[in-house]
Amino acid sequence: MSAVAPLDPPAFARAPQRACHVHKFGGSSLADAAHIARLAALVATDARLRPVVVSAMAGTTNALVALGDAACAGEDWKPGWAALRTRHLETADAFESDTGGALHIALEADLGVLARDLQTLEAHADARDDDATLARIHGCGEQLSSRLAQAALGPEWHRLDAREVLVVHAAEMGAVVDWDASRAKLAAWRLAHGARDVVITGFVARDADGRDTTLGRNGSDYSAAIFANLFDADALTIWTDVDGVLSADPRLVPDAVCLDAMSYAEACELAYFGAKVLHPQTLAPVQSRGVPVRIRNSRNPAAPGTLIAPEAAPAASPVKGLSLVRDVAVLELVGNGLVGVPGMAERLFAALHGAGVSVTMISQGSSEHSICCVVRAEQAQRGHDAIVEAFADAIAEGQAQGVAMTGDLCVLAAVGDGMVGAQGVAARLFDGLAQAHVNIRAIAQGASERNISVAIAQDDATRALRAAHAAFWLSPQTVSVGVIGPGNVGRALLAQLGEVIPALRARAGVDLRLRALASGRRMHLADAALDPATAGTLLDEAAAACDLDAFAAHVRGGHLPHAMIVDCSASDAVAAKYADWLAAGIHVVTPNKHAGSGDWQRYLRIADARAQGASRFLYEATVGAGLPVIVTLRNLLDTGDSLHAIDGMLSGTLAWLFNSYDGRRPFSELVREAQALGYTEPDPRDDLSGLDVARKLVILAREAGRTLSLDDVAIESLVPEALREVPLAVFLERLRELDAPMQARLEAARADGCGLRHIAHLGADGEASVGVRALPADHACMHTRLTDNLVQFTTARYADNPLVVQGPGAGPQVTAAGVFGDVLSIAHALGARTGWRHA
Numbered sequence: 001m002s003a004v005a006p007l008d009p010p011a012f013a014r015a016p017q018r019a020c021h022v023h024k025f026g027g028s029s030l031a032d033a034a035h036i037a038r039l040a041a042l043v044a045t046d047a048r049l050r051p052v053v054v055s056a057m058a059g060t061t062n063a064l065v066a067l068g069d070a071a072c073a074g075e076d077w078k079p080g081w082a083a084l085r086t087r088h089l090e091t092a093d094a095f096e097s098d099t100g101g102a103l104h105i106a107l108e109a110d111l112g113v114l115a116r117d118l119q120t121l122e123a124h125a126d127a128r129d130d131d132a133t134l135a136r137i138h139g140c141g142e143q144l145s146s147r148l149a150q151a152a153l154g155p156e157w158h159r160l161d162a163r164e165v166l167v168v169h170a171a172e173m174g175a176v177v178d179w180d181a182s183r184a185k186l187a188a189w190r191l192a193h194g195a196r197d198v199v200i201t202g203f204v205a206r207d208a209d210g211r212d213t214t215l216g217r218n219g220s221d222y223s224a225a226i227f228a229n230l231f232d233a234d235a236l237t238i239w240t241d242v243d244g245v246l247s248a249d250p251r252l253v254p255d256a257v258c259l260d261a262m263s264y265a266e267a268c269e270l271a272y273f274g275a276k277v278l279h280p281q282t283l284a285p286v287q288s289r290g291v292p293v294r295i296r297n298s299r300n301p302a303a304p305g306t307l308i309a310p311e312a313a314p315a316a317s318p319v320k321g322l323s324l325v326r327d328v329a330v331l332e333l334v335g336n337g338l339v340g341v342p343g344m345a346e347r348l349f350a351a352l353h354g355a356g357v358s359v360t361m362i363s364q365g366s367s368e369h370s371i372c373c374v375v376r377a378e379q380a381q382r383g384h385d386a387i388v389e390a391f392a393d394a395i396a397e398g399q400a401q402g403v404a405m406t407g408d409l410c411v412l413a414a415v416g417d418g419m420v421g422a423q424g425v426a427a428r429l430f431d432g433l434a435q436a437h438v439n440i441r442a443i444a445q446g447a448s449e450r451n452i453s454v455a456i457a458q459d460d461a462t463r464a465l466r467a468a469h470a471a472f473w474l475s476p477q478t479v480s481v482g483v484i485g486p487g488n489v490g491r492a493l494l495a496q497l498g499e500v501i502p503a504l505r506a507r508a509g510v511d512l513r514l515r516a517l518a519s520g521r522r523m524h525l526a527d528a529a530l531d532p533a534t535a536g537t538l539l540d541e542a543a544a545a546c547d548l549d550a551f552a553a554h555v556r557g558g559h560l561p562h563a564m565i566v567d568c569s570a571s572d573a574v575a576a577k578y579a580d581w582l583a584a585g586i587h588v589v590t591p592n593k594h595a596g597s598g599d600w601q602r603y604l605r606i607a608d609a610r611a612q613g614a615s616r617f618l619y620e621a622t623v624g625a626g627l628p629v630i631v632t633l634r635n636l637l638d639t640g641d642s643l644h645a646i647d648g649m650l651s652g653t654l655a656w657l658f659n660s661y662d663g664r665r666p667f668s669e670l671v672r673e674a675q676a677l678g679y680t681e682p683d684p685r686d687d688l689s690g691l692d693v694a695r696k697l698v699i700l701a702r703e704a705g706r707t708l709s710l711d712d713v714a715i716e717s718l719v720p721e722a723l724r725e726v727p728l729a730v731f732l733e734r735l736r737e738l739d740a741p742m743q744a745r746l747e748a749a750r751a752d753g754c755g756l757r758h759i760a761h762l763g764a765d766g767e768a769s770v771g772v773r774a775l776p777a778d779h780a781c782m783h784t785r786l787t788d789n790l791v792q793f794t795t796a797r798y799a800d801n802p803l804v805v806q807g808p809g810a811g812p813q814v815t816a817a818g819v820f821g822d823v824l825s826i827a828h829a830l831g832a833r834t835g836w837r838h839a
């Protein structure tokens with residue numbers, strides 16, 4: 001009997017009439033009659049010899065295990081048996097017309113055997129020790145499903161009960177195939193049945209004494225690989241319900257990608273580390289012959305799937321997949337007396353072996369002061385006690401300090417052939433985990449370099465997996481974005497994002513993903529990226545009530561490396577959240593002036609929070625909309641200049657009003673038009689009262705290091721006293737009350753040869769004022785157009801001829817562009833990350 005698949009099978013078994021392609025269908029591909037019919041259609045197009053290996057119908061094996069347990073416990077198994085019977089017979093109805101009743105008869109016969117076995121277990125306690133009976137019960141699902149598949153495939157197809165040919169024996173590491181015996185039996189079977197296509201039961205086999213057995217849970221994949229070897233197949237396709245092998249568990253990592261190809265070694269590493277690629281044993285029978293295995297989706301046959309072959313072409317990322325083993329514990333033997341003493345490791349692992357404890361990961365520092373290993377949580381106490389016993393003498397004599405056991409851990413493994421000889425891969429992994437604030441408890445990498453494993457707290461598992469995935473598969477400039485306030489500016493920003501995001505991703509690697517949107521009343525949170533162009537429609541009555549904390553938690557808590565909130569509201573309540581968001585590592589961008597000009601203590605808290613969260617707060621659009629006003633001032637100061645004064649026009653609305661107002665149209669009519677054009681604040685009184693300009697002046701003064709507050713600004717308001725406190729709607733109704741005073745003011749200015757402009761001034765001594773001024777025709781501010789802002793910086797360097805920034809200072813499009821500019825300058829700065837290269 002040979003444990004390893006022989007490379008040279010007997011000649012009679014090696015003489016295929018035509019090329020051979022083994023197909024294996026899992027339970028999900030046999031869920032019902034429609035699936036089974038699809039199975040038949042999928043193999044129909046294959047011109048090669050087609051051995052088809054089937055699992056039981058989805059859920060059947062679990063049901064059979066439960067029936068066996070019930071019978072052993074003397075419980076009533078009949079309702080469960082009847083349900084299985086009904087399911088299979090009803091499925092058979094879809095195919096029965098083709099087989100003239102034979103199918104039902106055959107199924108009833110299998111179900112009869114099942115019932116008899118269950119009865120035996122129920123009635124005879126001593127029969128419960130008979131593994132063969134249980135194996136027959138557990139493997140009954142494949143008997144039934146193979147009959148259904150055969151009926152769907154057609155009368156020219158054979159059916160092979162694998163127990164007739166497959167001989168195995170149980171071993172510590174699972175079922176071992178007796179290749180010579182199996183090959184001889186299959187050859188005899190084929191001689192008797194001809195070289196026709198054949199449906200084969202997966203999972204089941206017999207031992208050398210002819211007793212029924214199984215290949216263990218998920219053994220159908222193993223069956224398929226064994227038959228691919230026995231049939232000398234050129235290819236094996238495993239049909240399942242996913243498009244192929246993914247880079248990580250998609251339930252935990254929404255960005256997991258389907259891999260085109262991987263090597264046998266990579267597939268084995270991932271399988272051992274919990275990724276549901278293939279049963280760990282599966283590859284051995286095909287590996288010895290170099291048979292390529294393709295994992296495909298029977299529900300989406302158009303997808304090419306994942307090819308597993310001896311070698312895989314290098315991929316973009318050196319790491320091919322990430323997997324998690326949950327519920328593990330670290331056992332650590334510590335002792336000064338262990339240093340340099342041969343045999344300590346041997347004693348420890350012998351103790352674990354003796355206790356039947358399997359070791360998942362091993363790590364020992366070169367100091368030899370401690371040895372630690374990771375074991376399954378349910379075996380941890382047993383392992384701990386075994387090590388304590390094995391080292392009882394050393395512990396008693398003080399040479400070993402004892403054995404520490406740390407539970408609630410999991411192991412995250414990064415796997416890939418591309419890691420071999422590559423520098424910087426571990427750095428990238430650890431950097432990703434550090435950015436996600438994940439603490440690493442133990443590290444292991446074998447000399448094969450195909451696998452780096454880290455033990456981490458179980459609570460960190462999802463965050464760690466996402467961070468590691470992002471580190472290898474996502475651009476470092478991938479940002480989870482939440483937008484607040486889809487009004488004039490917010491809507492324009494969403495439209496601009498919608499137009500530019502694809503090009504940004506392709507050209508610059510900047511991957512902005514809109515995952516949350518909120519108005520004052522509603523919010524919509526999404527895991528996958530929303531289309532910014534249409535996202536506004538999601539804030540209908542069905543959307544959730546707006547909760548800014550939940551909003552921020554969602555934006556931050558995603559699977560993406562960075563988070564950013566763009567506040568396009570004019571709300572002080574939203575601005576009050578910035579410090580918390582920044583401290584939590586969320587970048588904030590806004591045209592909202594409340595934070596920059598509001599309470600001084602809050603302003604200071606925001607500055608502290610930026611440092612605490614290593615996050616950025618940009619607000620260029622708060623002054624001059626899309627104009628580079630704040631950045632100009634910052635550059636002047638950062639390069640050592642000192643500010644003397646700021647003068648000019650800081651309101652787009654008031655600029656447009658006074659540029660347009662010549663007395664022919666009432667002032668109130670122009671105010672309504674400015675509002676309709678999106679120039680005004682949500683409440684136009686903020687503009688007319690001078691408050692909006694005062695806010696901008698405070699923002700600039702603070703940028704220059706001054707502790708100015710709104711109360712320090714002398715503000716002239718254009719809003720009559722009687723209209724200052726009334727509701728907005730009433731104010732708008734009574735807007736005409738502005739007309740007479742404004743007409744009088746214009747006429748007085750004209751009488752002096754002047755025109756009207758709204759002017760802001762910040763002086764060297766901190767004096768600040770905003771209000772309407774009558775200016776001569778040759779004044780620079782009289783040569784502005786439409787919504788032009790004109791900001792004049794008088795500084796030490798620009799003392800005689802001030803530096804001027806001029807251009808449109810209001811309007812949704814230009815403001816949104818200013819906001820977008822801030823978003824991009826943050827995203828671009830996120831670029832640098834540890835690279836890798838091959839030695």
Ligand SMILES: NC(=O)C1=CN([C@@H]2O[C@H](COP(=O)(O)OP(=O)(O)OC[C@H]3O[C@@H](n4cnc5c(N)ncnc54)[C@H](O)[C@@H]3O)[C@@H](O)[C@H]2O)C=CC1
Nearest residue numbers: 485486487488489519520569570571591592682810811815
């Ligand atoms: N319109 C312009 O030309 C410029 C505007 N800005 C600033 O941009 C911001 C937005 O201006 P507009 O779009 O014109 O105003 P808008 O009134 O059209 O839009 C404001 C949006 O904020 C939302 N909102 C209000 N309170 C909220 C809250 N508590 N939580 C969440 N969302 C809330 C509203 O539902 C609305 O969607 C303001 O802060 C404004 O000062 C800055 C520069 C120029």
Ligand SMILES: N[C@@H](CC=O)C(=O)O
Nearest residue numbers: 651652653680681810
């Ligand atoms: N309403 C403001 C908009 C920009 O801050 C203005 O008119 O300037």
